[in-house]
Amino acid sequence: MSRSEIEDRIAALRAIIRHHCHKYYVEDQPEISDYEYDQLYQGLERLEREHPELITPDSPTQRVGGEPSEEFPAVPHRVPMLSLENTYSPDEVREFDERVRRLLPGEEYRYVVELKVDGVAVSLRYEEGVFVQGLTRGDGVRGEDITPNLRTVKSIPLRLLQPGEAAPPSELEVRGEVFLPIAGWAKINAERQAAGEPPFANPRNAAAGSLRLLDASITAQRPLDIYVYNVALCGDRSFASHYESLQFLHAHGLKTNPNIRLCRSLDEVLAMAAEWGERRETLPYQIDGLVVKVDALEQQRRLGATSKHPRWAMAYKFAAEQATTRLEAIEVQVGRTGALTPVAHLRPVLLAGSTISRATLHNEDEVRRKDIRVGDTVIIEKGGDVIPKVVKVIPEMRRGDEQPFSMPGACPACGGPVVRPADEVVSRCENHACPAQVSEGLRHFASRGAMDIDHLGPSTIELLLLRWDLPDGFGVCLVDLEPWTLDLLLSGGLVRDVADLYHLRAEQVAAFERQAEKSARNLIDAIAASKERPLARLIFGLGIRHVGQRAAQILAAHYPSLDALMAAGQEDLEDIHEIGPVLAASIVSFFAQESNRALIERLKAAGLRTSEERREERQPLAGKTFVLTGVLPSYSREEATELIQSRGGRVTSSVSAKTDFVVAGEAAGSKLAKAQKLGVRIVNEAELRELLGIAAAIEEENRQAEDISE
Ligand code: IVH
Numbered sequence: 105m106s107r108s109e110i111e112d113r114i115a116a117l118r119a120i121i122r123h124h125c126h127k128y129y130v131e132d133q134p135e136i137s138d139y140e141y142d143q144l145y146q147g148l149e150r151l152e153r154e155h156p157e158l159i160t161p162d163s164p165t166q167r168v169g170g171e172p173s174e175e176f177p178a179v180p181h182r183v184p185m186l187s188l189e190n191t192y193s194p195d196e197v198r199e200f201d202e203r204v205r206r207l208l209p210g211e212e213y214r215y216v217v218e219l220k221v222d223g224v225a226v227s228l229r230y231e232e233g234v235f236v237q238g239l240t241r242g243d244g245v246r247g248e249d250i251t252p253n254l255r256t257v258k259s260i261p262l263r264l265l266q267p268g269e270a271a272p273p274s275e276l277e278v279r280g281e282v283f284l285p286i287a288g289w290a291k292i293n294a295e296r297q298a299a300g301e302p303p304f305a306n307p308r309n310a311a312a313g314s315l316r317l318l319d320a321s322i323t324a325q326r327p328l329d330i331y332v333y334n335v336a337l338c339g340d341r342s343f344a345s346h347y348e349s350l351q352f353l354h355a356h357g358l359k360t361n362p363n364i365r366l367c368r369s370l371d372e373v374l375a376m377a378a379e380w381g382e383r384r385e386t387l388p389y390q391i392d393g394l395v396v397k398v399d400a401l402e403q404q405r406r407l408g409a410t411s412k413h414p415r416w417a418m419a420y421k422f423a424a425e426q427a428t429t430r431l432e433a434i435e436v437q438v439g440r441t442g443a444l445t446p447v448a449h450l451r452p453v454l455l456a457g458s459t460i461s462r463a464t465l466h467n468e469d470e471v472r473r474k475d476i477r478v479g480d481t482v483i484i485e486k487g488g489d490v491i492p493k494v495v496k497v498i499p500e501m502r503r504g505d506e507q508p509f510s511m512p513g514a515c516p517a518c519g520g521p522v523v524r525p526a527d528e529v530v531s532r533c534e535n536h537a538c539p540a541q542v543s544e545g546l547r548h549f550a551s552r553g554a555m556d557i558d559h560l561g562p563s564t565i566e567l568l569l570l571r572w573d574l575p576d577g578f579g580v581c582l583v584d585l586e587p588w589t590l591d592l593l594l595s596g597g598l599v600r601d602v603a604d605l606y607h608l609r610a611e612q613v614a615a616f617e618r619q620a621e622k623s624a625r626n627l628i629d630a631i632a633a634s635k636e637r638p639l640a641r642l643i644f645g646l647g648i649r650h651v652g653q654r655a656a657q658i659l660a661a662h663y664p665s666l667d668a669l670m671a672a673g674q675e676d677l678e679d680i681h682e683i684g685p686v687l688a689a690s691i692v693s694f695f696a697q698e699s700n701r702a703l704i705e706r707l708k709a710a711g712l713r714t715s716e717e718r719r720e721e722r723q724p725l726a727g728k729t730f731v732l733t734g735v736l737p738s739y740s741r742e743e744a745t746e747l748i749q750s751r752g753g754r755v756t757s758s759v760s761a762k763t764d765f766v767v768a769g770e771a772a773g774s775k776l777a778k779a780q781k782l783g784v785r786i787v788n789e790a791e792l793r794e795l796l797g798i799a800a801a802i803e804e805e806n807r808q809a810e811d812i813s814e
Pocket of ligand 1: 186333417
């Protein structure tokens with residue numbers, strides 16, 4: 105093929121692929137099979153590979169490209185991104201309509217009513233028909249530039265369609281809502297839970313989280329979608345009405361929501377709201393209300409806006425979704441710290457697209473305040489989150505045999521004493537050997553943020569498979585069925601506390617199952633590897649009440665060893681900035697218990713790192729604050745952070761006048777600029793090594809290596 109033939113072929117393939125992409129992602133009406141689409145796409149990829157100089161940023165193959173971004177630069181919006189006034193009440197919608205009528209005296213007007221999709225507002229900018237920039241709303245005046253992530257959203261065209269022969273507008277800025285369909289959200293959560301990560305509470309959070317990922321190639325795996333709903337700028341083109349502008353967007357390949365309606369009266373608006381209140385569950389995505397907009401743009405202009413909201417539009421939101429069901433039982437669950445939580449078992453009921461059979465009741469006082477009894481008919485609500493709650497009881501539905509709840513005097517897991525301190529709402533099991541606490545404590549100890557023991561983590565499989573009696577011939581693979589491991593170990597009596605983990609032998613674990621030798625080995629290796637975890641992780645892993653990851657780091661930075669921490673008194677601890685009296689008391693009480701002191705001795709005997717050796721020498725950076733930016737030649741972000749922290753320094757994410765050093769690598773972004781502006785000292789990796797006091801050691805190592813090679 106001649107060069108011009110290749111160019112023509114590439115252009116033709118791109119046009120065809122764009123067309124089918126639009127049919128599939130925007131119109132939901134594919135014309136060809138996935139296989140045929142893949143053939144076209146691969147054909148284009150092949151040609152572009154052979155002729156990389158012909159690749160353009162708007163080519164369908166260029167949705168994901170480049171390095172992960174370091175941060176999202178703030179960019180001013182050319183037109184401010186206002187939000188809408190919200191209401192839940194039809195009376196306020198009526199007031200809105202009356203105000204519009206008052207401000208447009210004697211005029212006819214009509215509304216466009218749209219679905220209010222529950223996602224993340226974004227602004228998209230096209231220049232000469234090509235997608236060039238996408239921003240979040242930010243504070244409405246400045247947004248974050250998340251262009252690489254938005255390029256991965258398949259329903260956002262990288263190049264506008266050109267209906268007829270008309271040239272694309274020289275500039276076009278549109279506003280829309282990026283969202284995750286409910287099924288996509290559920291899939292991501294299943295994957296996250298399997299990986300031991302916390303699930304997203306709702307599709308909106310999942311969409312927001314996905315758009316804020318620093319690595320667009322991960323965003324690309326999330327099935328994000330968009331509906332555009334407004335034109336902010338469109339060259340010198342003007343529209344008579346909002347409705348017309350939406351048709352324009354649709355004709356240019358932008359995805360608009362088909363469920364819009366022109367309403368000539370308030371009654372029509374309210375009728376549409378009532379209809380969608382019923383129908384919303386049939387949609388594959390979440391909506392949280394309707395948006396009512398005056399249609400004529402000239403009228404919109406005259407109605408104007410307050411500093412926050414346009415006066416020509418209003419969001420009419422649905423009340424949180426509720427359902428009525430029967431509360432069949434109240435189970436009391438025991439957590440890691442012995443806290444007892446009442447959980448309602450409900451007759452399964454469909455709510456906001458999923459079947460609900462449990463709801464948290466928080467604590468005893470909450471149950472009493474709402475007078476919730478076993479056997480009651482209750483209203484449950486899902487306020488946009490996954491965990492439903494019991495809103496109230498319907499006392500009129502009582503038959504007289506409902507049972508009031510009271511916290512059991514004995515722990516449901518071990519029968520031990522339950523105590524509720526006078527000034528607390530939480531009751532606790534006092535028995536530290538309680539199997540429920542031990543099990544939860546082990547999970548915590550092994551978790552990612554603590555000792556990070558692979559093959560011993562929680563996962564959704566637990567929920568599916570947690571049964572003590574294994575079916576005959578059921579092969580337990582310790583690697584795949586991680587939670588089993590713990591339960592098998594506990595039920596087998598091999599492990600009673602975290603120190604026992606370090607005495608396990610592979611044969612003991614493998615004895616549970618014939619083919620599990622390799623898995624058993626992996627587990628034992630993972631446990632052994634955890635002995636070297638830094639002191640801060642061990643402190644966190646111990647599960648001392650109120651001691652989270654950050655507090656553990658502060659404690660490890662102040663005390664060179666667990667022994668020193670154990671010896672600290674209430675006042676010593678309170679002297680540490682950021683450690684308050686409650687935390688200090690909790691630490692003192694933990695180490696005052698003989699069983700905990702014995703546990704620490706056994707952990708030490710097992711060879712765990714319970715001190716940071718030669719601390720004094722290794723604390724050259726105590727009190728210094730660092731910010732990392734850009735890519736360093738030999739350290740990853742995590743490595744550099746751990747090195748700095750191990751020498752007593754602190755790593756924070758944003759530059760301020762209080763920052764001591766900014767460590768700048770390649771492609772450093774706005775943090776570097778800010779450091780220069782504020783006069784913060786900027787160092788490169790070599791200088792960082794000097795600061796860490798490891799430059800000399802490394803030079804020595806290199807010298808030795810040279811001596812050997814000579
Ligand atoms: S119009 C000035 N239309 O709801 C115009 N907003 O505060 C402002 N939203 O987060 C927005 N669907 O992203 C409009 N069809 C729709 C919408 C919509 C969802 C979101 C918007 C913003 C919030 C309104």
